[in-house]
Amino acid sequence: MSTVTRTPARPGAPTTAGSDTEAEKAEQEALAARAPRRRISPERIAAALTIVALLVASVFALAGIGINPAKMAQSWSNAERFFGRVGAISFPEPGELLYLTGLTLGLVICGTLLAAVISVPVAYLAASNTTPGNAWRAAARFVGVLTRAIPDVVFAMVFVLIFSLGTLPGILAIGIHSIGMISKLFADAIEQIDEGPRLAVRAAGGSRMQEFTAGVLPQVLPSWIATVLHRNDINLRGSVILGYVGVVGLGMQMSFAFKSLDYGLGLGYAVVIFILCVIMELVSSAVRAAMLGIAPTGRGLGDRMLRGIRRGRPVRAGAQTGAGRPAPTATPAAALEAALRRPWSRGRIRTAVWGWLAVAVVIGSILICDIAWGDLATVWAKIPAIAVQFWPPSFGSYDVETMLGAMGETIAIALAATLLTLIVSIVVGSLAARNVAPSPGVRAGTRFLLVVVRGIPEIILAIMLIVISGLGTQAGTIALAIGGVGLLGKLLADSFEEVKAGPERALTATGASRLQVYAGATLPQGTRALIGNTFYMLDTNIRCATLLGIVGAGGVGYYLLNASQGSNYGTVTAIVLMILVTVLIVEGLAMWMRRVFR
């Protein structure tokens, strides 16, 4: 870590006592006084100490969870027995499977869209350049932080209680929980716009609303769409666990299958969900790449469009003027009329096709969800009665130690998983970086592996590990750790590729070996990104770990599910508050670290 205090070492300075004359000593002191002090802010020291403390805690957590070879070997024999028992993986009928897949996708898309729609005003109020005032801004930020900190499962539990049936609980849970992330990224995009076009609209007499639609929206749209697609992937993965608390779809069928000990069918659902997630990830990243490729500067496409237009023009102009001279003095009115028809350039066709496809997907999603709109109107009456059941918070039949212990276990899982992820990711991430990988083949292979791993929903992984190995906490930790490698490995690889090439070349020129270049130039330059990304990982893992208990992977989630199924809503509130506090602390810590090590 770069914060270690170094005493100003002056090579060659004589250290033998007594050899110094008075004058030499004075000279040295004067030199030392002139040499600039290495200034380390107390904040950096505190941050470094925090990192050390967290590392120590993670090591202890890892040891405490007891991931060791003996256990692994034993769980292997469990797995063998398990597969002997299960026989073959089975799938539901194709028709039902298709419907369930459509339903799950539709529900997730509707939820994500709901969040996106709500996020627009929230982001508008939260962005520093569009907000009408600081009070609005603070309120919008608060909404974002709160919706992000409360897990979607908790929202789902509450909404299942209110609506009891249908797709609304899932849509609303996803919709509300996603506001946090989407509005944050939306607001970031607004803050990064070029203010000029917006000012131009104002100068032309546009209203605030028009400034937004004509000056801001066109600029942020590509990044907003990318955000929504990204969140949609996350929500698809998260929808599995919503099934455990009663949200319809593939997740729910899977939980039923496992509860009725039909492991073959359960695994079948798990495989389907896994494949669905990978396909979605691939589709959305393809769309994002295509869109971001044309949106910001898009010279390539722009030029092609331009050529297309030029190719199309003369023909039309000739046809119009007929025998007349093809001079610019042709009847202006007719020329303008003709220009009203927008040519079907390749860019326009492309936009139109994507646009209508998107509309079709949205309509299809809404239709398949068969939303009970009536419920939306009638539930308001039920809310007060339900709300009072959630207050006051209490641990009910559990004692405080048990609950704090469970929360502690959740934190331990997150810490241990993050540590495992970090170790593996440094290796894998380095191999996936162009400037570190020994060969392009290795890089491509590792990158592909990372994409596949990223596609696996952690929860599915945890469930499979639990079912197969018979382990609980350990399975959860390993699942989180593996899932994390997909994300952190990619982030690290990207950050390694972004380091300046100069120092690397300089070291290579001195005759340093590959490993020395890596350790001397690449890694030090990537350290900040490493710290920032690792805290992001910890932040993510804490959120995810709170849910693992719901599928039996240890921690506070188990009590959350129990309390909810036993209708002890006061306990649900108490646990949610505990989770909220933890998540907010970790998020604050992550933000602080990113600021200190910027």
Place this chain on the structure above:
Amino acid sequence: MTNHEKPAEAVVQLTRVTKRFGATTALDGASLTVRRGEIVVLLGLSGSGKSTLLRHVDGLELPTEGAVEVLGQNVPELDGRRLRSLRSKVGFIFQQFELVPSLSVLENVLTGSLATARGPRLGLWSYGRSAKLAALGHLDRVGLLDRAYQRADTLSGGQQQRVAIARALMQNPEILLADEPVASLDPESSDQVMALIREIALDRGLTVLCSLHQVDLALSWADRIVGLRHGEVVLDTETQGLTKSQVMEIYGRVATSTRQLAAIEVELLTDAATDSVR
């Protein structure tokens, strides 16, 4: 100057306008009157307050002290709706063009009509046929009709500025403000753009207030030049009164420091004074 025919009405009137941003004083008791149909250039070094003055005329900035009257209306007193309607009569051309890069040229021009169109507009289809025809007409006027459906960021700088001019025309303005409209352009496109602005202004009888920092260009292009220094108006004279040799003399000594500019300004002022005496 009193012998002129009937003087046209004043469309822009700044009276002892002072504008402070915290500790900096951007405008320091600046007064300026522009009459209908005049083509006036604001000259001054960087930081002299040219942009700030122009922004006051469009109500984008409110004076700390003093009065701003545009088209007979007291700008600082206008409420939202009336301020927007005033702005719609004042076109503004920016140094950096300020087009939305991802929108088509035609849609960028159409945003000039937002004040009269009312309500949020998204996409070409949301504008009426007559607005589109008008926009195409303005594009034709600036010679870019064939680029109507191209993305704005695929055009060259000079072309983008011409699109911005078409956008300003879309407002049917009475006054055209331009803040260093050619500072980001190469000499050839900048000649083209300046000529275009002047032609259009004469065609439609527009009043133009344009900031520049090229003295030579200002003298050959404007009817009148106004010099700003440290937010004060230190020079206000007709270019007609200046002989070609004087222009050349000034051109040969383009100011490189504030002190030099001050010297030139003093010289111009005395020249103008002797001219009007003659």
